[in-house]
Amino acid sequence: MPNYALPDAVFEAAAARFPTPFHLYDEQGIRQNARRLNAAFAWCADFREYFAVKALPNPSILRILREEGCGVDCSSGTELTLAAACGFSGDEIILSANAMPPEEYAQARALGATINLDDQSDIATLRTHGGIPSCVCLRYNPGGQFAIGNMIMGNPGEAKYGMTLPQLQESLAILRAEGVEAFGLHAFLSSNTMDTSYFPQLARLLLTLGKELAEASGLRFAFIDLSGGVGIPYRPEEKPADIELIGEGVRSAYEDLFPEGGVGIKTELGRWMTGPCGWLVTRAVHEKKIYRDYIGVDASAVNLIRPAMYGAYHHITVCGKRDWPLDHVYDITGSLCENNDKFAVERLLPEISLGDLLVIHDTGAHGFSMGYNYNGRLRSAEILHTVEGEDRMIRRAETPADYFATLLTIPGHPDDSLAAAVLPPQR
Numbered sequence: 001m002p003n004y005a006l007p008d009a010v011f012e013a014a015a016a017r018f019p020t021p022f023h024l025y026d027e028q029g030i031r032q033n034a035r036r037l038n039a040a041f042a043w044c045a046d047f048r049e050y051f052a053v054k055a056l057p058n059p060s061i062l063r064i065l066r067e068e069g070c071g072v073d074c075s076s077g078t079e080l081t082l083a084a085a086c087g088f089s090g091d092e093i094i095l096s097a098n099a100m101p102p103e104e105y106a107q108a109r110a111l112g113a114t115i116n117l118d119d120q121s122d123i124a125t126l127r128t129h130g131g132i133p134s135c136v137c138l139r140y141n142p143g144g145q146f147a148i149g150n151m152i153m154g155n156p157g158e159a160k161y162g163m164t165l166p167q168l169q170e171s172l173a174i175l176r177a178e179g180v181e182a183f184g185l186h187a188f189l190s191s192n193t194m195d196t197s198y199f200p201q202l203a204r205l206l207l208t209l210g211k212e213l214a215e216a217s218g219l220r221f222a223f224i225d226l227s228g229g230v231g232i233p234y235r236p237e238e239k240p241a242d243i244e245l246i247g248e249g250v251r252s253a254y255e256d257l258f259p260e261g262g263v264g265i266k267t268e269l270g271r272w273m274t275g276p277c278g279w280l281v282t283r284a285v286h287e288k289k290i291y292r293d294y295i296g297v298d299a300s301a302v303n304l305i306r307p308a309m310y311g312a313y314h315h316i317t318v319c320g321k322r323d324w325p326l327d328h329v330y331d332i333t334g335s336l337c338e339n340n341d342k343f344a345v346e347r348l349l350p351e352i353s354l355g356d357l358l359v360i361h362d363t364g365a366h367g368f369s370m371g372y373n374y375n376g377r378l379r380s381a382e383i384l385h386t387v388e389g390e391d392r393m394i395r396r397a398e399t400p401a402d403y404f405a406t407l408l409t410i411p412g413h414p415d416d417s418l419a420a421a422v423l424p425p426q427r
């Protein structure tokens with residue numbers, strides 16, 4: 001089921017106040033998800049969710065998650081800056097490194113963040129950029145295919161992330177010689193999966209490996225980091241992942257391997273936490289009938305690239321027409337000069353009239369944040385629908401001045417007047 005937590009009246013009221021398109025987020029839903037996750041893992045004394053900032057990098061959202069006891073997983077220096085500004089302390093921040101600019105290690109170390117190393121060569125970089133902490137997390141890539149039963153869940157052998165087992169062993173020996181006392185293990189082997197055995201299986205794999213590596217290296221095994229990957233039902237016929245069952249499955253693996261406890265558990269869920277709690281609200285502004293019927297909307301792939309990039313399905317409803325028969329077939333398109341700029345292809349929908357408000361579901365993770373500026377199209381506003389039922393703009397829409405703001409001018413050069421003509425006047 002798509003998330004119908006908010007009635008159409010909420011989207012209509014917001015669209016009466018703020019120009020479309022915009023993403024609207026449901027604070028209540030985000031808080032409920034954080035509470036469910038924390039309850040599902042409450043059996044583990046040392047559990048924490050580190051929300052993947054890249055999924056929804058807005059300080060108002062991060063503040064809500066912080067109030068719910070979550071930390072943050074950062075993938076860049078900019079996200080570290082955001083995390084620090086939001087008041088997250090070192091033990092509430094993870095830096096997941098991947099071909100990282102060296103300065104970003106130093107920045108993470110200065111914050112006291114947990115460092116998740118992607119490659120053995122990163123040890124040397126960390127040594128000279130911030131120094132090696134007493135506990136380091138290592139990212140594991142088992143190679144080949146990751147299967148549960150006979151279901152292939154992912155292709156780690158083709159993924160750029162993580163280290164092989166021999167590299168893990170060697171890294172731990174190097175780290176031990178550097179004075180490191182403890183380590184954590186991280187892996188991300190399946191994305192957007194609803195399979196409730198994924199986290200339990202991954203936990204078993206990492207706990208087993210950690211136990212062996214601790215014995216061989218003499219280092220203390222401090223935690224596993226199950227990372228992200230728990231999916232959401234984008235399609236109406238899909239069932240949501242049962243997070244309580246997932247928590248119990250991880251518990252069973254944990255109690256088999258560490259009945260005495262002592263190993264922490266971290267998660268870095270992004271999509272599961274906020275994905276269903278966001279909607280892209282857009283208006284039908286154009287209709288054309290050629291070989292197919294097209295409804296043009298005022299949002300485009302710059303506001304939500306997942307359909308264009310992955311052919312991803314996002315459910316669409318039309319405000320005020322939820323109960324109408326789905327007796328029209330439309331392609332729902334944006335205005336980009338790219339034929340993949342379609343939010344839906346040959347989708348059964350109710351009859352759409354110009355001016356109708358369309359709600360594109362499940363945009364609360366990897367939605368706004370994957371935006372870009374092709375065709376000079378601009379990023380939208382973000383609205384927070386608060387627990388109190390108020391709509392608060394938590395990011396304004398971009399203006400052309402934002403788009404031009406990074407142009408450089410050389411005084412005296414003939415191009416200077418061209419840039420000056422479009423740059424904001426205050427320069």
Ligand SMILES: *Cc1c(COP(=O)(O)O)cnc(C)c1O
Pocket residue numbers: 052054055073075096188191192227228229230268269270271272365
């Ligand atoms: C993207 C990412 C996540 C979040 O993934 P979801 O699919 O949104 O749960 C977590 N950890 C790392 C290291 C990531 O790159």
